[in-house]
Amino acid sequence: MEGEIIVNIDVMLAKRKMSVTELSEKVGITLQNMSVLKNGRAKAIKISTLAKICEALDCQPGDILEYRPSKK
Amino acid sequence: MVMVHNFDSENSNSKTNNKILSFYDKKLLILVVYRATINHVGKVYGGFDMEQKGLSRWLKFITIGMGICGLVIYCIVLPVCGGDMSAEYPEFSGAYYPWLIFLWITAIPCYAVLVFTWRISTKIGNDNSFSLRNAQDLKIISVLTIGDTLFFFVMNIIYLLMGISHPGIMIASLIITFIGISIAVASAALSHLVFKAAKIQEENELTI
Numbered sequence: 561m562e563g564e565i566i567v568n569i570d571v572m573l574a575k576r577k578m579s580v581t582e583l584s585e586k587v588g589i590t591l592q593n594m595s596v597l598k599n600g601r602a603k604a605i606k607i608s609t610l611a612k613i614c615e616a617l618d619c620q621p622g623d624i625l626e627y628r629p630s631k632k
Numbered sequence: 633m634v635m636v637h638n639f640d641s642e643n644s645n646s647k648t649n650n651k652i653l654s655f656y657d658k659k660l661l662i663l664v665v666y667r668a669t670i671n672h673v674g675k676v677y678g679g680f681d682m683e684q685k686g687l688s689r690w691l692k693f694i695t696i697g698m699g700i701c702g703l704v705i706y707c708i709v710l711p712v713c714g715g716d717m718s719a720e721y722p723e724f725s726g727a728y729y730p731w732l733i734f735l736w737i738t739a740i741p742c743y744a745v746l747v748f749t750w751r752i753s754t755k756i757g758n759d760n761s762f763s764l765r766n767a768q769d770l771k772i773i774s775v776l777t778i779g780d781t782l783f784f785f786v787m788n789i790i791y792l793l794m795g796i797s798h799p800g801i802m803i804a805s806l807i808i809t810f811i812g813i814s815i816a817v818a819s820a821a822l823s824h825l826v827f828k829a830a831k832i833q834e835e836n837e838l839t840i
Binding site: 587593594596597601602603605606609621 | 834835838839840
């Protein structure tokens with residue numbers, strides 16, 4: 561069974577002293593969708609959305625994306 | 633060389649052309665008025681939501697209509713016609729109640745199908761056409777229809793063997809069986825398509 565990709569936005573939000581609401585406004589997605597992303601319920605993320613998040617948080621994709629292998 | 637203008641043929645051609653043009657002009661006018669009406673109503677009531685709500689209302693109207701027709705047939709037409717036939721042909725009076733009860737039993741899955749159709753219509757009205765629930769309901773409709781059809785077909789054969797039926801009725805029942813199988817297959821196909829569409833929609837909604 562494949563592992564999962566975790567989106568760690570909280571750490572970068574704390575570093576940049578930004579709220580989730582501010583980030584969602586900057587990226588142009590709803591708070592609900594941001595919540596879906598944070599909670600790992602998202603099935604896919606557009607490259608453009610990832611680019612906007614990285615631009616808003618001034619970070620690299622690797623700073624917010626983490627791969628966790630499945631527990632066998 | 634003398635050139636002769638055939639004014640009559642020219643005139644008749646132009647008259648024909650005018651008739652053709654006016655025919656298409658009328659069609660175009662009707663189309664433009666129809667689109668303008670839909671757009672205006674759409675702006676007032678919210679675009680495609682109006683068409684979807686309208687579709688839902690129509691489906692519910694048809695469901696209610698079919699329910700009422702079914703009630704009339706099963707509660708009035710069948711008992712009255714069966715009673716008249718058994719009075720006219722006393723030798724078949726013994727077949728009246730077996731047939732009536734059998735046909736009433738076949739009505740139960742039909743009304744169950746109408747309930748599920750109502751549920752699907754409500755979901756369509758709530759802009760939730762492609763859902764796993766709808767796919768499941770369509771599958772249940774397919775199963776109910778095929779079960780009812782098989783029951784109808786088997787009982788017809790049994791009644792024919794018991795001597796309380798007629799080969800003509802058996803042939804008519806084959807047509808009803810074919811219609812039932814067609815509805816079941818169409819419903820199963822629709823269930824599969826709605827399931828696929830629901831999966832695509834879910835994936836789309838969860839794509840950030």
